[in-house]
Amino acid sequence: DVLRRRPGAPGLDRVDVVQPLLWAVMVSLAEVWRAHGVTPSAVIGHSQGEIAAAVFAGAISLAEGAALVALRAKALTQVAGQGRMVAVALPADRAEEYLAPYPGRISLALVNGPGSAVVSGEPDALAELTARLTEDGVRSQWLPFDYAAHSPQMEAVRTSVTTALEAVAT
Structure with missing residues (x-):
């Protein structure tokens, strides 16, 4: 609904929407490459791209990655508007x-x-x-973001994100 901009769908200006959406696109593209025989010997990413890379590499499951990216994005709403x-x-x-x-x-x-x-x-x-x-x-x-990603301002969400990581790890 978000990608198709259907009436009532949340906007891409929300971190809790755009980050999981970008992650889903990354994972989907990686699967398209895999379907065409592209098998990398290493994968990297930054931000939610790290989570997509972990899924593609098999370090975490698709469900774990989806949960982690959603919980991380939700945590970032705590600092929205501050940076x-x-x-x-x-x-x-x-x-x-x-x-x-x-x-x-x-x-x-x-x-x-x-x-x-x-x-x-x-x-x-x-x-x-x-x-x-x-x-x-x-x-x-x-x-077009209202938070200061990858900055000291992210200390405010450290506990939320590490708690989310612990939930995925168990």
Whole structure:
């Protein structure tokens, strides 16, 4: 219903909707590859992609992965509205140089490639940072999420997520 945007379906702007949906697409694509004879010798992922990789590798079952990603996404609703993320067209080391004036307020969240990183943290600090990046001719783009994934703000959901992991492990 969400993918087809049926009336009454929740929107993709909700973390508890988009994360399980993205995970399901990742797992589905991996199964399509497997059906066509693609058998990787290793799999990796980040964020909910780690959970998809664990399912594909056989480390956890499909049901365990689905439960884990849903519980993780639900936990993230606890921090919704408190942070943001911005993609920056910089290598990680250069991105970190820009973060120096914002200790504890913004952190390097993801390294997507040699010239692409994501920073996350407090919205006001990110607004200052993006203005500075623009002045310096560095491309940046706000991501459509209202939480600071992969940042110290995630400490607030640590217990919820680790409890979810324990439930899957037993």
